[in-house]
Amino acid sequence: MIHSRIVRNPIAPSEVLARVGHPEDGAVLLFLGVVRDHADGRSVTGMRYECYEEMAEEVLAEIAGEAALRLGTDRLAVVHRVGELAIGETSVAIAVSSPHRGEGYDASRFVIEEIKKRLPVWKHEHYADGASAWVEGTVPPGTGGA
Amino acid sequence: MIHSRIVRNPIAPSEVLARVGHPEDGAVLLFLGVVRDHADGRSVTGMRYECYEEMAEEVLAEIAGEAALRLGTDRLAVVHRVGELAIGETSVAIAVSSPHRGEGYDASRFVIEEIKKRLPVWKHEHYADGASAWVEGTVPPGTGGA
Amino acid sequence: MALSVQTLFFAAYRDLLGTSTLDVELPEGASVSDLVVTLRARGAPFDALPEEPAVAVNRSYAPMGRSLAEGDEVAFIPPVAGG
Amino acid sequence: MALSVQTLFFAAYRDLLGTSTLDVELPEGASVSDLVVTLRARGAPFDALPEEPAVAVNRSYAPMGRSLAEGDEVAFIPPVAGG
Numbered sequence: 001m002i003h004s005r006i007v008r009n010p011i012a013p014s015e016v017l018a019r020v021g022h023p024e025d026g027a028v029l030l031f032l033g034v035v036r037d038h039a040d041g042r043s044v045t046g047m048r049y050e051c052y053e054e055m056a057e058e059v060l061a062e063i064a065g066e067a068a069l070r071l072g073t074d075r076l077a078v079v080h081r082v083g084e085l086a087i088g089e090t091s092v093a094i095a096v097s098s099p100h101r102g103e104g105y106d107a108s109r110f111v112i113e114e115i116k117k118r119l120p121v122w123k124h125e126h127y128a129d130g131a132s133a134w135v136e137g138t139v140p141p142g143t144g145g146a
Numbered sequence: 147m148i149h150s151r152i153v154r155n156p157i158a159p160s161e162v163l164a165r166v167g168h169p170e171d172g173a174v175l176l177f178l179g180v181v182r183d184h185a186d187g188r189s190v191t192g193m194r195y196e197c198y199e200e201m202a203e204e205v206l207a208e209i210a211g212e213a214a215l216r217l218g219t220d221r222l223a224v225v226h227r228v229g230e231l232a233i234g235e236t237s238v239a240i241a242v243s244s245p246h247r248g249e250g251y252d253a254s255r256f257v258i259e260e261i262k263k264r265l266p267v268w269k270h271e272h273y274a275d276g277a278s279a280w281v282e283g284t285v286p287p288g289t290g291g292a
Numbered sequence: 293m294a295l296s297v298q299t300l301f302f303a304a305y306r307d308l309l310g311t312s313t314l315d316v317e318l319p320e321g322a323s324v325s326d327l328v329v330t331l332r333a334r335g336a337p338f339d340a341l342p343e344e345p346a347v348a349v350n351r352s353y354a355p356m357g358r359s360l361a362e363g364d365e366v367a368f369i370p371p372v373a374g375g
Numbered sequence: 376m377a378l379s380v381q382t383l384f385f386a387a388y389r390d391l392l393g394t395s396t397l398d399v400e401l402p403e404g405a406s407v408s409d410l411v412v413t414l415r416a417r418g419a420p421f422d423a424l425p426e427e428p429a430v431a432v433n434r435s436y437a438p439m440g441r442s443l444a445e446g447d448e449v450a451f452i453p454p455v456a457g458g
């Protein structure tokens with residue numbers, strides 16, 4: 001069963017991983033996006049993720065559905081967290097499983113790339129010097145002057 | 147610290163995952179190879195993995211070292227199990243972490259592809275009809291008539 | 293005849309305008325483009341919105357030429373940065 | 376002068392020969408290729424070994440032309456299938 005969800009509580013990678021797997025599947029892949037301690041050479045102390053929640057749920061489900069077609073199975077789970085995150089905390093977890101590994105790598109990568117292109121989520125970085133700023137993002141396809 | 151090991155006991159994916167990660171890293175990837183219930187249309191009930199243990203340890207360490215160069219970090223762990231495995235059991239686990247995801251996907255994929263090309267391991271498949279056979283494999287580069 | 297849409301502003305746009313939502317009256321047949329022109333015409337801080345911002349109409353991304361209808365939810369989407 | 380090497384057989388090769396190891400005497404200067412010829416000359420079941428099998432000498436893959444030395448460990452490696 002395809003699972004996609006925007007959450008506010010910490011992500012447990014093992015729970016996301018447990019949503020996939022099947023006797024037919026020979027390959028399982030788990031991707032974790034994690035808040036790191038630097039960005040463009042600046043020291044980062046934390047990150048606030050904000051989202052357009054109702055739309056983000058819809059877009060994430062759409063991405064998951066498209067990825068499942070590439071994967072060839074419905075064993076796909078993607079969870080994106082929003083709110084205040086500390087360094088090392090997981091912001092996104094993507095688990096997939098499939099009979100063969102090629103489709104798994106492809107579908108996993110597709111989900112994270114599409115999230116970055118079109119999921120209505122924004123990050124506010126907190127820097128070690130006390131400043132903070134919105135992370136420069138990507139204009140979603142099919143909008144504005146694009 | 148790069149970790150590579152041939153093991154006989156069940157692999158705990160969470161333990162392999164716990165070997166990677168760093169405050170600098172924004173991407174973590176875990177690949178699991180799992181025994182599946184079919185091969186070339188035949189129903190499979192289990193698998194025995196055999197290896198040339200001393201050499202397999204050396205080759206696995208070599209593959210891990212080459213992958214770490216691609217990854218750009220030493221946060222890489224790969225464990226390959228041998229012995230008798232049941233359907234759904236993990237035969238190989240590969241965990242990597244790195245500042246950016248591109249290197250992570252690339253290094254993870256490299257490890258599994260190289261394992262299949264040159265790790266001296268063989269699989270004996272047990273079929274539902276009681277028969278069993280060695281799985282057709284790959285001639286390692288730099289050998290024989292190659 | 294006029295139509296009323298609900299606009300939503302997120303992240304940097306919300307910070308810029310100091311509000312996350314605003315109801316806007318537009319003439320019948322107005323497009324996303326007309327909405328943007330109307331907002332920017334209010335002067336500061338609205339004139340700092342891009343001339344061609346990304347928007348979603350009723351939670352789907354839409355081009356500037358998209359026609360608006362009574363009650364539409366029009367979200368102004370700054371460049372996204374999930375993951 | 377002669378040299379002695381220890382051969383190892385794995386998986387399908389071990390099943391074929393019914394043994395996982397064998398000490399083989401070869402003339403000084405012998406190569407992997409000479410070892411294979413010597414073994415295959417023993418007749419069944421050895422003649423079912425490939426003419427150009429993959430081998431590892433002292434745990435490193437080696438081509439057919441590789442010279443052998445006293446005490447080398449020469450493993451016959453059937454096509455590998457890890458993962």
